[in-house]
Amino acid sequence: MAELTGNEILARCLKAQGVKDLFFIMGGPMLDAELSCIKEGIRLIDTRHEQGASYMAQAYSRVTQGPGVCMAASGPATLNFGTGLANALIDCCPVVAIGGSSPISQFGRQVFQEIDQVKCLEGQVKYADRVHNLKRIPQQVNFAFQTALLGKPGPVYLDFPGDVLYSKVEEDQVDWSYMGRPILKPRPYAEPKAINALVDAIKQARQPIICSGSGVLWSHAWEEMRQFVDKAGIPFYTTPQGRGVVPDDHPYSYLTMRSNAFQEADLIIVLGTRMNYVIAHAAPPRFNKDAKIARIEIDAEELGRSARNVDIPVMGDCKSVLQQLIDAVDDKTADRFQAWRQKLAEGEAAKRTRAGGNYPTDGDIHPLRLCEEIKNFQQRDAILCVDGQEILNFGRQSIPTFTPGHRLNSGPFGTMGVGLPFAVGAKAAKPNNQVICLHGDGSFGQNAMELDTAVRHKLPLLCVISLNGGWTADPERNKPGRDLGYTRYDIMAQGLGAHGEYVENPEDIRPALERAQKKVDEGMVALVNVKTDYRARATTTAAAPILDRVLLAGHDLDRNLVVTGIRQRSDAFLQFRLGRGEGRQANEVGGDERALLGLDEHQMPAMVLEIGRALRPELAGQLDIAGNGLGERIRDRRDRRQTHQRGIGGAVQQHRRARPRLRDSARRVGGLARLQNNAAPEHDRVGGIGVRPGLQP
DSSP, rough: EEEEEHHHHHHHHHHTTTEEEEEOOOTTSSSHHHHHHHHHHEEEESSSHHHHHHHHHHHHHHHHHHHHEEEOTTTTHHHHHHHHHHHHHHOOOOEEEEEEEEOOGGGGOTTTTTOOHHHGHHHHHHSEEEEOOOGGHHHHHHHHHHHHHSSOOOEEEEEHHHHHHHHHHEEGGGGGGTOOOOOOOOOOOOOHHHHHHHHHHHHHHHSSEEOOOHHHTTTOOHHHHHHHHHTTOOOOOOOOOGGGSTTTTTTOOOOHHHHHEEEEEEEEEEEESSSSSSGGGOOOOHHHTOOOEEESSSHHHHHHHSSOOEEEEEEHHHHHHHHHHHHSTTTTTHHHTTHHEEEEEHHHHHHHHTTTOOOOOOBBBBBBHHHHHHHHHSSSTTTEEEEEEEHHHHHHHSSOOOTTTEOOSSSSTTOOOOOHHHHHHHEEEEETTTEEEEEEEEHHSSTTTHHHHHHHTTTTOOEEEEEESSSSSTTSSOOOTOOOOOOOOOHHHHTSSSSEEEEESSSGHHHHHHHHHHHHHTTEEEEEEEBBBBOOOOOOOHHHHHHHHHHHHTOOHHHHHHHHHHHHTTTTTTOOOOOOOOOOGGGGHHHHHHHHHHTTTTTTHHHHHHHHHHHOGGGHHHHHHHHHHHHHHHHHHHHHHHHHHHHHHHHHHHHHSSSTTTTTTOOOETTTTEEOOOOOOOOOEEOOSSSSEEEOO
């Protein structure tokens, strides 16, 4: 019999587990393992950073609902997986990470790159193990894949010491019985008693809702989910990562009425998602405190740690339990909720009518305009990867998804820098789908060189950057470290061999997207760099808990939080999340919202008090403090503005006469006056002190 090395055995095992693509960076002791994978017909996609490789594996996993695989060299290379594996763990995503390590025979002798990688990573994965005997590689590889996918999915890590990889063994001495053993896919049904209790609750309910998450995705239960929604007639809402399991344009989807539905529902069915902050723990004030809670969950431990008391716990797999419910509910169930659906539908129509086009059409591009262009441009089965701060929030509800697994974002861990690697991994998994990455410029910089990965491996994707000049919005120009400048990432893309375009005017967005997509269709990677308004601040659609924070804060109010509460209570500007600052006089202190409500800035405290007393009468004393605090802040801001304008207004006017295109007013940061000169060439940035040259055309 022939002798085999550990490298060859590992490659055979990966092939047997169905691995087609592997994301990696070359390095010892994994070089021969990587060569062996190529010989087995596995496509290797080398990245520019191991973090990017781990993100790509996660995206690959999400869009295929199977395992994604990444590989790294020893020491720092493997530890670079850390953030990606942690992100996959919090996101419950089955990633199989493989790392090389120092020889076992040399452990403890401080050899090259020696560190206990298993111990370092075991807190970021569902399971971590080290291979000691090359004869058992098939068993350990199969177990790693089983563990990643069983129950609640998650990442796993396998550590391969160099001497194990390069040792040899007779082929017949290897235990091949585990190689390619099918992944177990248990679909446990719920106890009939629990199903009956939930069906009874549905019969008694008048205004039920479903809150579903990625559990539906991992159990491949989207068809059962659609059937149950149709038969039961229950409005549904999905977590951001679970979008598409039922198309967002389904008639029982009322996205802009989610806050109303949460607060008015008398039965909340939590399906395949954790009761974490993403759904506000399904707790008041965002959710009705008197609602009955039913929770369908495959993980008993997760079910036991529910953040809110669960009236009807249902333990089982989403696919199986949904089929049980489909069989159990009667055909007349949907008719009983007609009035509830009609109420939500009418509210949805009214809010969409008021929200339509409620962003500035002149001047700098508002991110919502960019999101609208993406929404109208994307194909129905497009894979959309969104990453950033403001643009992530703006795009969350404004851009729909229609296909399971085709919406990716930072997830519950809130990791920045995932967008472009996610897009690369998604395109590798589904080369025939349109893949769009909508990126903030700050987060793009974290893994921007993965654009090179896409170019080299001929993975044509479209990257669209919302270029607001820094991290998050900054209408008052008072956030240290926020400014990054208006970097010409389109020129960078051209230098890497991709198509690049720069857009400053709203009417130019769609033509640029169409030209870029044409290049993508021809096999090129494309990037469209869209300069957006740095003042546009996104606020969450979860207006109820934000208003609650405002009312409790008293002396420490935030204008944007107050405005969000006013929007929610007045039923206005649901998707108009314009957080303008002092750059334009008409917009100062929520000018757009005041104009809609017919208020001036001195009337806003009264409006806040009126809303607060209606919603939280038990806080009357604190509300008076809140109103006074807001009034003081408004008056103080007005006084500071007037003093500020008198002090440097003349200099600003003189500068404007010299450079007519200057649009940004002066700001005071730490006692220094700083001018942000938008009239300067885009490859220059005027900072607090001096000029930092950027990329030259």
